[in-house]
Structure formats: structure tokens, C-alpha cells
Amino acid sequence: MIRLLFIFAFVGISISAQQTVYGRITDEEQHPIPATLVMNMKTGFQAYSDLEGNFSINGNFGDELRFVRKGYERVSLLFNNENPRYVSITLYRVAVAIEEVKIEQVKLTGNLETDSRNLTKIDKAEILNAEIGVPKPPEKPRETPPPTVKQVGVLLYALSNVMNFNHLYKNISGDARRMRTQYRYEDLQDNILWIRKRLDDDYFTNAGIPEEKISEFIAFSFHDNPQIVTAIKAKSLTKAMFLMEEKMPIYLERLKVK
Known part of the structure; x- marks a missing residue:
């Protein structure tokens, strides 16, 4: 009987310790940052911020929450009594020194x-x-293609071909x-x-x-x-x-x- 009470007490403590953290993720100008990965490093739980930067994730006291977004510095938060259940997270853009890179032009294949x-x-x-x-x-x-009938109407389309041989050739060919x-x-x-x-x-x-x-x-x-x-x-x-x-x-x- 005592063992059963102990198990119930332990389960109750575990449930009460687990909380849901809510919050909002913004940049330094207070614009919401969507699609930010929020990860509980201890449990492996993951969540993503929505279009307004809002998120929610479960955790226990002592868990580390990590906020990761490409192009921004990573932020970590320790989930404990000192931090409220609703948090505001600010991510700062990463400034990266750009080395000279030679870019090869890629030819489109059509696929x-x-x-x-x-x-x-x-x-x-x-x-x-x-x-x-x-x-x-x-x-x-870009080189501007000849106008279409839908764009300028029948009359102007005909005049375009009469007055501009290049337009006429491109339309015929x-x-x-x-x-x-x-x-x-x-x-x-x-x-x-x-x-x-x-x-x-x-x-x-x-x-x-x-x-x-x-x-x-x-x-x-x-x-x-x-x-x-x-x-x-x-x-x-x-x-x-x-x-x-x-x-x-x-x-x-x-x-x-x-």
C-alpha cells in the first residue's frame, strides 16, 4: 500500500513539474520570426513558431530550450522558476564576413x-x-518581346508588326x-x-x-x-x-x- 502511494506521489510530482512554455520570437526590430525551431535539448521535443512568431513547447524545470533560425544567432533559455511560462525571445541577425567568391552561371535545363x-x-x-x-x-x-494582341489590342498589334520589322520577324518565327x-x-x-x-x-x-x-x-x-x-x-x-x-x-x- 505504501509502495502504491509512493508511485502515485511520484507520478503526481512528475506531472506537476512538466509545464508548457509559451512565447513569441521577434527580431531586434520586434518583427515576428516564423518557422523558428524551438527544441527541448533534454527531451528532444521540437516545435516551430507560427506566422506571428508564437510558439509553445512542453518541458520540465531544469530543461534547456534552444531557439534556432538560419541567419540568426542561436539563443538558449533555462526553464526554471526564475523564468515565466510566457517568454519573449529576441533573435539577432548573424553578421558574416564575405570572402570573394567566384560565381559560376548556371544554365537552366528546363527541368x-x-x-x-x-x-x-x-x-x-x-x-x-x-x-x-x-x-x-x-x-x-531583358530584351522586351513584341506586345501581344491581349496586351495592346488588335489594331496596335497590327501597327506594331507593320512599323517594326523586328517585331514582325519574331512573331512569325x-x-x-x-x-x-x-x-x-x-x-x-x-x-x-x-x-x-x-x-x-x-x-x-x-x-x-x-x-x-x-x-x-x-x-x-x-x-x-x-x-x-x-x-x-x-x-x-x-x-x-x-x-x-x-x-x-x-x-x-x-x-x-x-
Whole structure:
């Protein structure tokens, strides 16, 4: 009987000792940081902050909570009576000295998964520059393809071909169509790369998306909701994440059908 009471008392103490820590993760300017890994180093429990930087994770007194986000300094917090159950965590960007790096231009193959993987691996100097805030050099402008009927109407389209022999040649030869197709593909790759530079693969795999399907899912979400591309142009990662998360269940259902 005494042994049974001892077991109940021990279980009760263990349950009471385990608590849930809530909190919010922001940068030095108090902007929320989503997709931050929160890990209990003793139990191995993991959680991620949401779009507003909020998180919750279970732990016992004495456990170390670690906050990890690519591009930011790591923060650790000891869970004890001195720290409240709701905490505010501030992560600071990592300043990295950039060595001179020779960047080889990658030729797009036309295969979505291959190109996305290659583009993700290259341009490490550009990633560091972006994290630190170094402005990019001006990009080389594209050659503008001839206007389409949908863009300018039938009359102006006809005048464009009559007044500009180059436009007429490109429309007849199919060069104009190929240019527009190539530009759309390059824009798609740029937008996929923009997302993958800012979100770790764990963000997608934890939602059930296979690692080899991440770029495919991102492209699917762009097609299903063009507002995601608009958010990328506005440099709004939070909005892009919110809109992509709405498409995750739909994409996962399609994977099951396949």
C-alpha cells in the first residue's frame, strides 16, 4: 500500500513539474520570426513558431530550450522558476564576413526540380549579402518581346508588326513566344529560389511534403494562388507563407491520389 502511494506521489510530482512554455520570437526590430525551431535539448521535443512568431513547447524545470533560425544567432533559455511560462525571445541577425567568391552561371535545363536544386546550391555570396543587407548590383535588363494582341489590342498589334520589322520577324518565327515562355520559367525559378532561401526544408517536411517535392509544391501553390507571387514581389515572407499553408492540404491530397 505504501509502495502504491509512493508511485502515485511520484507520478503526481512528475506531472506537476512538466509545464508548457509559451512565447513569441521577434527580431531586434520586434518583427515576428516564423518557422523558428524551438527544441527541448533534454527531451528532444521540437516545435516551430507560427506566422506571428508564437510558439509553445512542453518541458520540465531544469530543461534547456534552444531557439534556432538560419541567419540568426542561436539563443538558449533555462526553464526554471526564475523564468515565466510566457517568454519573449529576441533573435539577432548573424553578421558574416564575405570572402570573394567566384560565381559560376548556371544554365537552366528546363527541368523544374533539377533547376531549383542547382539554383539553391549556388550563389552563397548573394545569400550572405541579402542577410546582411548589402544591395545587389543592377540586373541586366531583358530584351522586351513584341506586345501581344491581349496586351495592346488588335489594331496596335497590327501597327506594331507593320512599323517594326523586328517585331514582325519574331512573331512569325515564334521567337516572341519562346522569349515569353523562357521569361515565365526564369521568373518561376527566381520566385521558388526566393522562398527556399528563406525557409528551411524542415518547414515543408514537417507539414508532410517530401523533401524532393518541395519545389514542385511551391510551383503548384504559385499556380493555384497567384497572390503568393504578388507577396514575393512585395518582399512579404509572412503573407507568402500564410497563402502557401492554405495550399498544403490540397497538394498533399493530390500526392495521395498519385
